[in-house]
Amino acid sequence: MIYATTLPERGTFEAWRAAARRAISHRIPPQDMAWEGAGGLFAAHPLPADPGPHQVRVGAGFLKLAGSVIWHSEPERFALLYQALWRLDRQEGDPLSQADPLGRRLHLLAKNVGRDIHKMHAFVRFRECPTDGPRRRFAAWFEPEHNTLEPGSAFFVRRFADMDWMIATPRLTARFEDGRLTFGPAARRPALPDDAAEGLWATYFANIFNPARIKLDAMRSEMPKKYWKHLPETRLIPDMLKDAEARVARMRAAGASQARPGAAAISTRYRAAMPQAVAAEGLPETLDAARAAALQCQRCALCSAATQTVWGSGAVDARLMIVGEQPGDHEDLTGRPFVGPAGQVLHQALAAAGASAETVWLTNAVKHFKFTTRGKQRLHNSPDRYEVEQCRWWLGLELAFIRPRVTLALGASAALALTGDASPLAARRGTVERGLHEGPVLISWHPAYVLRLRDPARQSRALAELTEDLRAALVMAQSDLAAPLPGTRSG
Known part of the structure; x- marks a missing residue:
């Protein structure tokens, strides 16, 4: 018997969740479910109206993954999620693991949804x-x-x-x-009025356009052409590209001019007050310049409460970059990463793996300390996705200048910053993924997670896994099979 249900255009996730709960409560197998109301050559029956005797409980990991996959345009997404739910209930393997074909497909769908949401926010x-x-x-x-x-x-x-x-x-x-x-x-495309602000934005965009820094592949990767028709600034790009070589020649011919006396001091004060000026001058040319710019960062609200920006430290030619979540209280006060309790755990694990902090590059996905105040204490708060994405600009610059062969992501925030994937960490720990910068990213536990574990056996096992991942990352970094990062993509 085939059971059919049709899900609404709005509130799709809650509707699917309710239908899936009712179907599995009656133990309806995946092959007997038609999720778009079509029963094929067979007569389709509606789902039973009353809940069945079999109740299922699933973890937050599945609900989070389903809450992302459900928005994909893939017609089979409802059926795939129900297959995963069915297998979880029957304990048939781990359908949420990326080592499982079904889990791998679901995570890929979720990643595509996340990227599409990011494109919408940007464009x-x-x-x-x-x-x-x-x-x-x-x-x-x-x-x-x-x-x-x-x-x-x-x-x-x-x-x-x-x-x-x-x-x-x-x-x-x-x-x-x-x-x-x-x-x-759905609505037809509205006849939108002209906006005076678009002219100002186009003028600004034309003036900051640097023809000497054109990388067409990177431009199209970050700003796919399908979105150009919605962006006022992209109307200028074809003409600016045509004139790019001539503009570069004119820039070279003009050369540098001598600034008038006092200009440097004025410029210094202006940059301190308006760090957004970095955008008008292009990318920093050196790692030190990137650090100096980051010290004035105002890309999100975290800068208003934190003591200072905590930039990375270590070997500037490191083959291994280790990325944590964000500075803690000790790091915020000293301005150096991994100097607090979690940092001590990491340094011990590094030593056990046969390395030291001086041979790697240590940094964080988010450069400012996020906290809540309780009495005289500043209690750690995890950064949200927006804050991670805003700070990815600085992490991208570190990747571009350090050019590590391998990057080790400690914890979920670091994994999100490096891969764009917010899926649960448990199934990913110890695996190597492709980063947004096109380089290999090894996923592991954050030392703070190890400290939070109350059970001594679990804590010992997590520390051993962190050390094992550090050792694996060091081996990969020294191997010729791990190629350096191509290009200088940032964030």
């Missing part, structure tokens, strides 16, 4: 619309690859909470009015 361009009310109104048109408007809209709610806006897509429309987010049916 949605609002235009201001007329309004009679006190709140400004904006509208945008976007064409995501997957069904990511619903999960991706929370970012815009946080960023633009003081204005009304609409994002229309071919599948769904998001509206934020008077502080309330709603979703409606």
Whole structure:
């Protein structure tokens, strides 16, 4: 007997979860489920309305993975997730592991969804619309690859909470009015009015465009051409590329000019007050210049409470880069990474693996300490995805200048920063993944996780695994099979 259910366009995840719970409570096997309401050549029956006697509990890891996969455009995503749920219930292997074919496919779908949400956050361009009310109104048109408007809209709610806006897509429309987010049916591409701010942005973009730094493959990788039609600045790119060689020749012919007396002091004060000026001058030319720029970082709100930026340290020609989550209280006060209790665990594991901090590059995915105050204590708070992504700029510069053969990610935040994958760490620990910088990334536990374990046996095992991963990373770094990172991609 084939059971069929049709899931709605909105609230898809909760609808799938309810249907899957009801189906598995009646022990309906995956092959008897038709998730889009089509039963093929067989007569399809609706799911039983009442819950069955068999109740299933799954961990947070599955729910998190399912909550991402569900927004993919792959028609089989509902069936694949139900197969994983069925296997978890029957304890048939580990369908969440990337070593399992099903788990690997699900994680790939989740990664694609995450990247699509990131592209939406980067490439949605609002235009201001007329309004009679006190709140400004904006509208945008976007064409995501997957069904990511619903999960991706929370970012815009946080960023633009003081204005009304609409994002229309071919599948769904998001509206934020008077502080309330709603979703409606698909809409045609609206006739958006011209926006005076676009002219200012285009002028700024044209002026910061450096023809001597053109890397077309990197440009198209970070800004795929399918999004160009939505971005006002990309209309200028073809003409700027045509004139690039001539502009470079004019720049060389002009040479450097002597600054007037006092200009250096004025420039120094300006850079200290406005670190965003880095964007107008291109990438820092050296590791020291990158560190100096990072000391003035204001890319997210963490800089307002932390004592200072904590930059990486170690061997500038290191073959192994070790990336943690963020500075702790000790690191924030000293300005050096891995000097607190977790750092002591890492240094001990390094010594046991046959290396020292002086031979590797130690750094963090996030450069500022995030904490909450309780009395006189500053208690660690994990950085969120937005903060990790904002700080990826600095991590990318470290990768570009250090050029390690292998990168070791300690903990989930470091793994997210290096790979873009936020899936659970337990199934990934000890595995090698391809980083966003195209280099090998070995995943391991963070030393702070080892310290938090209460059970002595589990703590001993986790420390042994961390040491084992350090030893493996060192072997890979010394091997000729681990090629250096290509190019100088940042973040």
